[in-house]
Amino acid sequence: MITNIIIVKDLVKKFGSFVANDHLTFEVRKGEIFGFLGANGAGKTTAIRILCGLSFPTSGELSVAGYNVYTQREKIKQNIGYMSQKFSLYDDLTIFENIRFYAAIYGLSRKDIDNRAEILMKKLNLEDARNKLIRDIPLGWKQKLAFSVAIIHDPKIVFLDEPTGGVDPITRRQFWDMIYEAARNGITVFVTTHYMDEAEYCDRVSIMVDGRIAALDTPVALREKYQARNMNEVFLKLARAQTKEVA
Amino acid sequence: MRTILYIIQKEFIQVFRNKRMLPIIFVLPIVQLLILVNAATFEMKRINVAVVDLDLSGSSRQLTSKFQGSPFYRIISAPFSYNEAEALMQKGDVDMILQIPYGFEKDLVKESRTQVQLIVNAINGASAGLINAYSTNIILDFNREILIDWLNPGKLGGIRRIMTESRYWYNPKLNYTTYMVPGILVLLVTIVALLLSGMNIVREKEIGTIEQINVTPIRKIEFIAGKLIPFWIIAMFELAFGLVIGKLLFNIPIEGSLWLIFLSAAVYLFVILGFGLLISTMTNTQQQSMLVSFFFMVVFILMSGLFTAIESMPPWAQTADLVNPLAYFIKIMRMVMLKGSSFADISQLFYALVIYAVLIISLAIWRYRKVA
Numbered sequence: 001m002i003t004n005i006i007i008v009k010d011l012v013k014k015f016g017s018f019v020a021n022d023h024l025t026f027e028v029r030k031g032e033i034f035g036f037l038g039a040n041g042a043g044k045t046t047a048i049r050i051l052c053g054l055s056f057p058t059s060g061e062l063s064v065a066g067y068n069v070y071t072q073r074e075k076i077k078q079n080i081g082y083m084s085q086k087f088s089l090y091d092d093l094t095i096f097e098n099i100r101f102y103a104a105i106y107g108l109s110r111k112d113i114d115n116r117a118e119i120l121m122k123k124l125n126l127e128d129a130r131n132k133l134i135r136d137i138p139l140g141w142k143q144k145l146a147f148s149v150a151i152i153h154d155p156k157i158v159f160l161d162e163p164t165g166g167v168d169p170i171t172r173r174q175f176w177d178m179i180y181e182a183a184r185n186g187i188t189v190f191v192t193t194h195y196m197d198e199a200e201y202c203d204r205v206s207i208m209v210d211g212r213i214a215a216l217d218t219p220v221a222l223r224e225k226y227q228a229r230n231m232n233e234v235f236l237k238l239a240r241a242q243t244k245e246v247a
Numbered sequence: 248m249r250t251i252l253y254i255i256q257k258e259f260i261q262v263f264r265n266k267r268m269l270p271i272i273f274v275l276p277i278v279q280l281l282i283l284v285n286a287a288t289f290e291m292k293r294i295n296v297a298v299v300d301l302d303l304s305g306s307s308r309q310l311t312s313k314f315q316g317s318p319f320y321r322i323i324s325a326p327f328s329y330n331e332a333e334a335l336m337q338k339g340d341v342d343m344i345l346q347i348p349y350g351f352e353k354d355l356v357k358e359s360r361t362q363v364q365l366i367v368n369a370i371n372g373a374s375a376g377l378i379n380a381y382s383t384n385i386i387l388d389f390n391r392e393i394l395i396d397w398l399n400p401g402k403l404g405g406i407r408r409i410m411t412e413s414r415y416w417y418n419p420k421l422n423y424t425t426y427m428v429p430g431i432l433v434l435l436v437t438i439v440a441l442l443l444s445g446m447n448i449v450r451e452k453e454i455g456t457i458e459q460i461n462v463t464p465i466r467k468i469e470f471i472a473g474k475l476i477p478f479w480i481i482a483m484f485e486l487a488f489g490l491v492i493g494k495l496l497f498n499i500p501i502e503g504s505l506w507l508i509f510l511s512a513a514v515y516l517f518v519i520l521g522f523g524l525l526i527s528t529m530t531n532t533q534q535q536s537m538l539v540s541f542f543f544m545v546v547f548i549l550m551s552g553l554f555t556a557i558e559s560m561p562p563w564a565q566t567a568d569l570v571n572p573l574a575y576f577i578k579i580m581r582m583v584m585l586k587g588s589s590f591a592d593i594s595q596l597f598y599a600l601v602i603y604a605v606l607i608i609s610l611a612i613w614r615y616r617k618v619a
Binding site for chain 2: 053073084086097101105
């Protein structure tokens with residue numbers, strides 16, 4: 001049975017007269033990797049922040065993990081993980097201290113904190129670096145660590161806002177392996193990106209152009225529909241169509 | 248509750264790992280105490296005087312020697328013309344010119360009235376007023392003595408005089424350091440507490456970690472408490488540190504109970520930290536927060552009664568001081584440290600601080616938004 005873990009109906013977000021999200025309607029199925037694609041400024045981050053309870057929607061009906069975005073924001077926060085575009089670990093804390101702190105504010109017990117920190121550092125091969133300050137480790141490590149920290153409390157959904165920005169191709173590949181593993185463990189992944197090759201890794205993708213959802217389907221179906229060889233062409237066709245429409 | 252402990256742990260790690268923060272916390276107070284206590288004084292020691300004695304008589308010398316005998320004055324020059332003395336004042340070498348006119352003694356004897364001229368450098372109005380008051384007193388005293396001597400030659404004490412002898416309570420030697428140290432200690436903990444807390448949340452906004460915290464189910468009160476307590480501990484330590492230095496270096500009296508000092512400080516610091524966090528939640532960059540903090544700090548300090556008595560401020564300023572936490576705490580510190588006041592004596596001030604703390608922290612919690 002397919003259940004929808006995120007339901008968005010007519011989401012509108014305005015900043016003054018600027019419409020960042022223009023009547024978005026979509027569902028995310030439980031356990032899938034949902035790609036949220038779009039150019040810079042298309043409104044991806046705005047939507048993700050609203051879903052995470054960091055920002056108020058102007059209007060629309062939204063439910064995340066079965067909870068209402070307007071009234072049950074704190075309930076939602078117990079069930080989601082979030083990795084922002086902006087780097088979110090403390091530069092002046094060590095790897096272990098960062099893990100411990102975030103695990104603690106999610107309310108994990110002392111035993112759980114230590115256990116999970118050990119497992120996590122082992123998995124990332126960071127055991128020898130546990131006492132290194134975040135500012136001294138390479139960006140790729142940081143991103144992988146930030147993702148692991150975002151799911152340390154076993155959330156139902158994890159929101160990733162351009163998690164692979166500025167990272168080399170090998171690390172990106174490894175990062176996606178981690179995303180697959182999380183999905184296998186039953187975590188629904190909601191990921192924004194502007195790397196179109198990454199879109200191929202998603203179960204379904206929605207493509208946003210100028211605050212609206214221009215297309216939403218599986219990568220294969222989209223390629224067929226727009227007669228494109230890859231997602232990059234799909235995106236360019238959609239973006240051009242939109243520009244023509246405006247012109 | 249456990250969450251708070253982990254936040255406190257994190258804040259402490261961050262403060263002690265910050266190489267630039269440590270000197271601010273530990274060296275600044277010593278420097279401040281040493282410099283401010285010795286520099287910020289109104290005491291009129293060593294008033295440099297030029298005496299222009301044009302009379303050169305017994306009486307004029309007697310008057311001059313009265314000034315010389317006072318511990319406050321130093322006669323550094325005795326020029327023969329007024330112009331020379333004025334040049335000295337221009338250069339800033341003397342603070343006061345005493346001019347005794349030609350015929351001073353003669354007039355005194357013949358007409359029983361004469362004049363001397365006092366010229367005081369009044370660039371600093373307050374000290375000029377004091378110099379004037381001291382000097383007038385000396386001249387009056389001189390006047391009284393000759394009256395007695397001349398009216399009743401030989402009969403000492405023939406005229407009944409009312410002797411006034413002043414005793415200065417709570418600070419018998421009129422030691423300015425004693426008066427300043429409690430206030431400066433307050434200043435010190437205030438600066439450290441306000442800066443640490445004022446920069447804190449806004450710093451997390453700048454580096455972006457606040458987003459990561461806001462997306463967790465952490466309760467606002469837990470977050471604010473976790474932020475308040477570490478700085479509270481640091482500032483309390485700072486106060487203890489300052490008291491020890493004050494005792495060792497200046498031998499300041501601590502007449503009242505130390506417990507009462509720390510109890511009041513505990514409440515007072517919550518006011519200041521709450522204030523800092525409130526500023527932190529309302530600003531977006533550390534620079535903004537610094538500027539706002541400094542604005543309030545300067546106003547609070549100047550109106551705190553540290554340098555000028557609150558009682559001599561205009562009524563509107565005294566009313567405005569009702570919201571100045573520094574005014575309350577400086578008063579408490581002076582009362583407890585110098586007078587040895589008990590809790591009953593300071594209870595009104597103390598409860599005012601309690602109410603203030605509750606209000607300001609509630610405001611900070613309310614103002615801290617997890618949703619933008």
